[in-house]
Amino acid sequence: RSGLYIVSTPIGNLGDLSSRALKTLKQADLIACEDTRVTAKLLTAYGVKSRLIAYHEHNGDLQRPKIMDAMDRGEIVALVSDAGTPLISDPGYKLVHEAQEEGYYVTACPGPSAMIMALTLSGMPTDRFLFAGFPPNKSGARQSFYESVKDNQATLVFYESARRLTESLKDAEQILGSRQAAVCRELTKKFEEVKRGPLNELIAYYEEVGNPKGEVVLVIDRAAAQSKAEQIGLDSETLLTKALTYLSVK
């Protein structure tokens, strides 16, 4: 069926391409991808010969009409990113929006995403989480960014550059306190590693061994839940006096 197919691709292990994703890529008349060289490697490994078009942050406005034209001609268009799920800290949102507005069939072949894998390996609650993408590069902005998620009652998930990891952990600790965290690195690849511990211990560790190599997802626990008394600003003594007064009145 003609339309736009958002296709997730592996984040490191080629075996993670689903059979439906592969079938869709083979059937696609056109594959919109971030970097044609990166996607060509994946397609070569799987014997896919579909036509490629580069679609990224800097050429989106120029390329989108061409992709829309393809759908207009009744073609099957697949959207992929360099790795993982398109639109997750990757391009695609405007294309999906426009295709939907124009009434084209839009669907997805779901699959790998580093943030979901990291969350599931973090050992932290997954009932509620906040994926906040990449923290800013500079310390000041990064601290404000951590400040903005400080009181969120959700497990916090970030994409962070490995070479800024220690600096970022330090800013996180300064703003969020020494919460439990997990550094999930090189997921699905040969040197996959999940390092868990309170932020201060992770900082000490990376200060000693140096920033790691590769790709990193940082997961940080939510703020400790406040007791009812803390929420309404009462200390335990006042609370006890109130309870005793209530009981004696009864």
Ligand code: SAM
């Ligand atoms: N769309 C992708 C996804 O669904 O995972 C994410 C794209 S984003 C531009 C790239 C970032 O994802 C990396 O900087 C890193 O934080 C994270 N990432 C991607 N692959 C990873 C992997 N194999 N292990 C750990 N983190 C990864």
